[in-house]
Amino acid sequence: MATLVLLRHGESVWNAEGLFTGWVDVDLSAAGEEEARRGGRLLREADLSPSVVHTSVLKRATRTANLALDEADLTWLPVRRSWRLNERHYGALQGKNKAQTREEYGEDQFMVWRRSYDTPPPQIADGDPHSQVGDRRYAQLPSELMPRTECLADVVDRMLPYWYDTIVPDLSEGRTVLVAAHGNSLRALVKHLDGVDPETIAGLNIPTGIPLVYDLDEDFSPRKPGGEYLDPEAAKEAIEAVKNQGKK
Numbered sequence: 001m002a003t004l005v006l007l008r009h010g011e012s013v014w015n016a017e018g019l020f021t022g023w024v025d026v027d028l029s030a031a032g033e034e035e036a037r038r039g040g041r042l043l044r045e046a047d048l049s050p051s052v053v054h055t056s057v058l059k060r061a062t063r064t065a066n067l068a069l070d071e072a073d074l075t076w077l078p079v080r081r082s083w084r085l086n087e088r089h090y091g092a093l094q095g096k097n098k099a100q101t102r103e104e105y106g107e108d109q110f111m112v113w114r115r116s117y118d119t120p121p122p123q124i125a126d127g128d129p130h131s132q133v134g135d136r137r138y139a140q141l142p143s144e145l146m147p148r149t150e151c152l153a154d155v156v157d158r159m160l161p162y163w164y165d166t167i168v169p170d171l172s173e174g175r176t177v178l179v180a181a182h183g184n185s186l187r188a189l190v191k192h193l194d195g196v197d198p199e200t201i202a203g204l205n206i207p208t209g210i211p212l213v214y215d216l217d218e219d220f221s222p223r224k225p226g227g228e229y230l231d232p233e234a235a236k237e238a239i240e241a242v243k244n245q246g247k248k
Ligand SMILES: O=C(O)[C@@H](CO)OP(=O)(O)O
Pocket: 015, 019, 020, 021, 022, 023, 087, 088, 090, 114, 183, 184, 242, 245
């Protein structure tokens, strides 16, 4: 039996401003830094002591992991990072205001782009100021793997090789593993773990900064579907807030 702890980064500056973010490397807001520290305190209070940490290559996740680990006195832990844990690439919506997009295109189109399983937003142009083409951190990524937009199904496809090849081996021997990532890359992982169907996953939202704990059986399947948030009351409220983004 192993324990998997999923931690969505704390509130980012663009979360606070209501902008689609995706692969844009936006920092945490002051409130997000505090959420990350609180996430670390919750881990400590629950006596959860990970052996290894995985993060995306975006600073809102790497900084959340650092702040949480500092609070839990675990800064010595080994950390691995991968673009495969990055947020969903939001295509041409990156940098756009959610409320304005909803107003301009209507609720249905807005929700298709935001939460449908297999319809990606329009692609971002390579010369767009919010494109990541040419960013040094993706220099090793073969150009055919570099996304210009992604739907959640695309995120599942690029995240799963990392799950199987890197996270699962770390979970063996009953270890505890912390994954600090993003709303949609964690939705992709939860979809896989809980076997959620494409329609149901549209209604699943993950709050910032609250650890979600899965006890896994010998097949790395959850013993309790959906796992458990370390602060279920706060999670409930924060999930509603994520769901309602874009509604002024
Ligand atoms: O903008 C984004 O990258 C994501 C997460 O903040 O937004 P949403 O929850 O709308 O998918």
